[in-house]
Amino acid sequence: MHSDALILLSAADSRPMYQQIVDQITARVMAGDWGPGQPLPSIRELAAGSGVSVITVKRAYEELERAGLIHTRHGKGSVVADRPEPARGRLEGELSQHLRRAIDVGARLGLDRSALHHRLDVALEPTPEPALRSKGTDS
Amino acid sequence: MTAAFAVSGLCKRYPEFALQDVDLSLPEGQVMGLVGVNGAGKTTLLRLLTGLAAPDAGSIEVLGHRLPEAQVAAKRDIGFASEDMRLYRGRSLDWHIELVRRIYPAWDHAYASELIRRFDLRPAQPLGGYSHGQRVKALLLLCLSRRPRLLLLDEPTTGLDPVARAEVLETLADVLRDEGRSVLFSSHNTHDVERLADSIAFLHQGRLVAHADKERFLDNWRRVLCLGGGAAEVSGWPELAQVRAAGSQVEIKVRAWSEDLPQRLSAAGLSVQRVDPMALEDIFVTAVRTGGAA
Amino acid sequence: MNLNRPVIRLLILKDWQLFEKQLAAYVLAGLGALTLLGLARPWAFYLGSLALIVVVVAAACFAISNSLLVERKEQTLAFVMSLPVSPLDFTISKLLGNLLTFGVPFCVLLLGTLVVILSTPLPDGLVILATLLFGHILLAYSVSLAVAMQVESEGWNTFAMIGSMVLVNPFLMALGQIESIQGPIRQDAIAWSLPAALILGAQLLVSVVVLVHTAWWHGRKAAFY
Numbered sequence: 001m002h003s004d005a006l007i008l009l010s011a012a013d014s015r016p017m018y019q020q021i022v023d024q025i026t027a028r029v030m031a032g033d034w035g036p037g038q039p040l041p042s043i044r045e046l047a048a049g050s051g052v053s054v055i056t057v058k059r060a061y062e063e064l065e066r067a068g069l070i071h072t073r074h075g076k077g078s079v080v081a082d083r084p085e086p087a088r089g090r091l092e093g094e095l096s097q098h099l100r101r102a103i104d105v106g107a108r109l110g111l112d113r114s115a116l117h118h119r120l121d122v123a124l125e126p127t128p129e130p131a132l133r134s135k136g137t138d139s
Numbered sequence: 140m141t142a143a144f145a146v147s148g149l150c151k152r153y154p155e156f157a158l159q160d161v162d163l164s165l166p167e168g169q170v171m172g173l174v175g176v177n178g179a180g181k182t183t184l185l186r187l188l189t190g191l192a193a194p195d196a197g198s199i200e201v202l203g204h205r206l207p208e209a210q211v212a213a214k215r216d217i218g219f220a221s222e223d224m225r226l227y228r229g230r231s232l233d234w235h236i237e238l239v240r241r242i243y244p245a246w247d248h249a250y251a252s253e254l255i256r257r258f259d260l261r262p263a264q265p266l267g268g269y270s271h272g273q274r275v276k277a278l279l280l281l282c283l284s285r286r287p288r289l290l291l292l293d294e295p296t297t298g299l300d301p302v303a304r305a306e307v308l309e310t311l312a313d314v315l316r317d318e319g320r321s322v323l324f325s326s327h328n329t330h331d332v333e334r335l336a337d338s339i340a341f342l343h344q345g346r347l348v349a350h351a352d353k354e355r356f357l358d359n360w361r362r363v364l365c366l367g368g369g370a371a372e373v374s375g376w377p378e379l380a381q382v383r384a385a386g387s388q389v390e391i392k393v394r395a396w397s398e399d400l401p402q403r404l405s406a407a408g409l410s411v412q413r414v415d416p417m418a419l420e421d422i423f424v425t426a427v428r429t430g431g432a433a
Numbered sequence: 434m435n436l437n438r439p440v441i442r443l444l445i446l447k448d449w450q451l452f453e454k455q456l457a458a459y460v461l462a463g464l465g466a467l468t469l470l471g472l473a474r475p476w477a478f479y480l481g482s483l484a485l486i487v488v489v490v491a492a493a494c495f496a497i498s499n500s501l502l503v504e505r506k507e508q509t510l511a512f513v514m515s516l517p518v519s520p521l522d523f524t525i526s527k528l529l530g531n532l533l534t535f536g537v538p539f540c541v542l543l544l545g546t547l548v549v550i551l552s553t554p555l556p557d558g559l560v561i562l563a564t565l566l567f568g569h570i571l572l573a574y575s576v577s578l579a580v581a582m583q584v585e586s587e588g589w590n591t592f593a594m595i596g597s598m599v600l601v602n603p604f605l606m607a608l609g610q611i612e613s614i615q616g617p618i619r620q621d622a623i624a625w626s627l628p629a630a631l632i633l634g635a636q637l638l639v640s641v642v643v644l645v646h647t648a649w650w651h652g653r654k655a656a657f658y
Binding site for chain 2: 009011014015016017018044045047048049050051052053054055056059
Binding site: 186189190191192193207208210211212214215217219220221223224225226227228229230234238239241242278 | 435440443451508518658
């Protein structure tokens with residue numbers, strides 16, 4: 001099986017499954033695993049490969065399309081958008097917004113700069129991810 | 140597009156139970172998850188869909204065949220496995236394969252061999268020596284290898300250990316590759332349904348209380364945590380399935396979420412702390428406890 | 434009404450495969466009983482005929498309970514019903530399958546009995562008694578089979594099987610009361626009296642009617658449940 005058609009979903013993840021798919025594909029595009037113009041696995045292929053329903057993958061692709069990260073040509077499947085930069089800009093904006101809110105809340109708790117740094121480091125510690133689905137057949 | 144099955148006005152009465160006025164259809168190529176507590180009518184519905192039982196009222200069409208009249212033609216294209224179905228204990232899997240292969244011309248020998256490997260089954264051993272999980276996998280193998288256009292599975296993962304369950308689910312997911320094949324499966328395990336189903340049908344006390352595509356179904360529900368004293372005021376709102384207060388903390392399970400709900404809640408004196416999506420399991424339990432309206 | 438002949442044939446073959454070993458054992462046991470019978474000594478005759486009746490009755494009960502009652506109880510019935518068969522196909526396959534699985538040992542033992550009687554010093558007139566005896570078991574078998582196809586209750590099925598089979602004893606005693614049957618048994622010529630022929634005819638007729646009625650009854654049903 002092509003490892004492209006595999007999304008690692010976790011039942012213990014509180015995000016809905018379509019959101020996990022959106023996040024993982026976004027991460028792959030941002031990391032450059034999937035370059036502009038690269039065809040995405042078909043919805044059915046990704047669904048079968050990851051053991052998740054077709055409708056969930058469809059919804060994830062719709063969200064990715066709305067975010068400008070992928071393009072869907074009718075009848076030809078989806079490809080990574082030529083310039084996923086707008087998507088990147090949007091995500092950057094989202095990140096800044098979250099950071100500002102974190103700083104606000106930190107201020108209310110009376111945390112200083114180094115305490116905030118520490119909290120960020122703690123949050124970044126890799127938490128053991130429970131119940132990753134393992135696939136015996138993929139490459 | 141043809142429907143894998145379509146039933147309307149379906150009624151079936153037994154002395155202690157009645158399936159009442161069910162309208163339901165599954166488009167070809169989709170997976171439907173059937174949920175409901177024991178005795179909700181899941182097995183009755185599946186029996187009607189295989190032509191094993193005749194309805195007291197209503198119509199059943201499966202893969203274009205009217206049931207139960209055309210059950211022979213329909214069953215050629217149906218793979219049906221139920222929890223209460225057993226194979227012959229004294230005979231081997233090979234013997235069963237030989238029997239079933241001669242009945243279904245579309246039998247896929249290569250796929251059967253692959254499933255024997257994947258499920259780690261010993262085909263020459265009498266099935267009396269198989270574990271429960273192995274017997275379930277053998278039954279599924281017999282259903283899947285005939286490449287049916289419609290798979291009807293009653294509790295396919297019940298009683299399986301986690302490894303066997305994962306194998307069965309992966310194999311079911313493989314069926315999705317072919318857009319001409321459809322699946323209806325009932326399960327107590329809502330995680331399996333949440334994962335694999337395109338649509339969810341929810342039976343309660345013999346009635347179909349909800350049927351929607353899964354994403355929309357899950358999207359309607361939210362768990363909202365609030366602070367404040369307005370619990371009594373909002374508890375009668377129709378879109379709220381359940382309101383529980385613990386001190387000043389109020390947990391609300393919403394059955395019909397809308398974006399303006401947090402505003403309306405805060406107008407009622409409840410400040411929203413967090414809003415989370417709900418797992419199907421939680422939705423299911425909430426819906427059953429609050430009378431089945433989903 | 435269309436019958437799904439290929440699947441019916443496979444289901445009959447399946448029942449045959451499931452029971453062939455045990456039925457062969459019944460035939461072997463029956464042949465042992467016939468050997469005793471053939472010794473033509475009083476003690477061997479009584480022992481042999483008793484053993485023969487036990488074996489044929491056991492084979493009848495075995496065929497019915499394994500093809501119908503055990504299948505229901507072990508839930509393999511659900512598997513069979515999921516195959517492309519209608520209730521009528523299923524009934525026909527069960528009736529024919531049973532007539533085969535029981536019919537083969539029954540015919541082998543009936544023929545064997547007749548051969549033993551005719552080829553040994555036993556009076557040939559015994560052929561009439563033996564035929565009526567087998568006729569009774571056939572009738573009891575047909576009734577038990579019909580009940581098993583109709584009634585799910587294990588208790589009633591056991592009652593029907595044992596009840597109809599043990600009636601063989603009063604039946605033989607009643608035959609002993611009829612002079613026109615009792616007389617020719619001891620002779621070396623086979624003389625079918627009218628009462629004997631009528632009894633045999635009635636046994637066969639009722640057996641056929643019961644089985645045909647069962648097939649018709651199930652054939653009307655559109656679904657299994």
